[in-house]
Amino acid sequence: MSLAEIARFTDVYEADLAAAFLESHGIPVSVTERYQTTVDPLMQRALGIRLMAPESEIEQARALLAMARAGEFATDEGDDLDEDDGGTRTAGRLMAVAAFATGGFWGTSLPHRFRPVPWQGILVSSALLLTILGAAWGVGQLLLNPP
Structure with missing residues (x-):
């Protein structure tokens, strides 16, 4: 056969x-x-x-x-899935943006030494670090030189 x-x-x-x-x-x-x-x-x-x-x-x-x-086996009962409340979509979008920003979408099955550098994560981390340092410097200046 x-x-x-x-x-x-x-x-x-x-x-x-x-x-x-x-x-x-x-x-x-x-x-x-x-x-x-x-x-x-x-x-x-x-x-x-x-x-x-x-x-x-x-x-x-x-x-x-x-x-x-063609849907010939469909029933009148419809789907048993709940309606999307929008919160799930919003959470998914936030997770996708976070994954892209940290290089999460660029994962491969290659060994670690062959993977490309996650430049998005480096940029986001650098920007966050500079923001924190700038805020700390500003607070320090206010403490040293009160108005």
């Missing part, structure tokens, strides 16, 4: 969800490249995660996935 590709995904979780959906409809599915892409997540986009099934099941599997993408 030879396998053929049903679909290709760029996210291993989406591929696993599609595989579980197809298996719940009686189609045996194999998710390939799972282990290569979990070792280095950047490989997910490069390789893609393929869903493989027996050639006799390909058309039915593709039709089921197309129906799922």
Whole structure:
């Protein structure tokens, strides 16, 4: 029995969800490249995660996935997720700005000696240090020379 590709995904979780959906409809599915892409997540986009099934099941599997993408299996209940209050988004934005400012977005899987210098963190730290020193100098001047 030879396998053929049903679909290709760029996210291993989406591929696993599609595989579980197809298996719940009686189609045996194999998710390939799972282990290569979990070792280095950047490989997910490069390789893609393929869903493989027996050639006799390909058309039915593709039709089921197309129906799922079109929303034919959706219910009237809707999502069970709470409405976004805006605070979560604000906190996420603040964390993203802080990570960028300190060089957090530039992390790689390279060993420490090969990583680039986090210049953003150096700039932010230097600015903060200069601000603190300037404030301390100003307070010292006020204490030494009261008005």
